[in-house]
Amino acid sequence: MGWNNENWIMLLLMLLVIILGLGFVLGSSSIMAYMYWPISYSKLAIPAINTNAKHIMLIAHGIGDTASNWSDTLQQTLQQQFSHEDDKVQVISLDWNPYSTSSFRYSVDGKRIGALLAEKILVSAELKSLHLIGHSCGSFVFKELPHQHQAIAGQIS
Structure with a gap:
């Protein structure tokens, strides 16, 4: 039993799905890590709040x-x-x-x-x-x- 065209096509399709899926997961994980990575807010000038303000x-x-x-x-x-x-x-x-x-x-x-x-x-x-x-x-x-x-x-x- 040898490899026919259908076997090669199925193998290529599975590899394509795995490669694309892996790229999607890695890309999404990288974006999420960038979004939620802790940073300092030292450049933010929070104005003073008047504690007597109603x-x-x-x-x-x-x-x-x-x-x-x-x-x-x-x-x-x-x-x-x-x-x-x-x-x-x-x-x-x-x-x-x-x-x-x-x-x-x-x-x-x-x-x-x-x-x-x-x-x-x-x-x-x-x-x-x-x-x-x-x-x-x-x-x-x-x-x-x-x-x-x-x-x-x-x-x-």
Whole structure:
């Protein structure tokens, strides 16, 4: 019993499936390792949170953007709009640009930055409301806030 054409074709098909499958698994594993690899967020300048603020508004730009492109202007407008309020209002424009440029990492980095923000916000004992404005991928930063701390989940809009 020798090798006929059907046997060779089956062998080639199996090798093709194994090679392509192995490439897919290795490629996917490499991308996942890159996405979740721990990094330092030392380039991130988290603004100081006013612990006496009763209302906090956070603004985050989208992928590849910077705060100076539009969110700083929105911050100034909102701060002027609410400066007459008796309750203390703080409006913060978060520039997370060093971590919002990679289309592979921005969702994971946004989640981690959101956890860092949540830690800072929770020290505000006077907090009555938290308003989050995330443009495009900036919403990944704020997605984590209610999950990190259930105590503030009911105060978020």
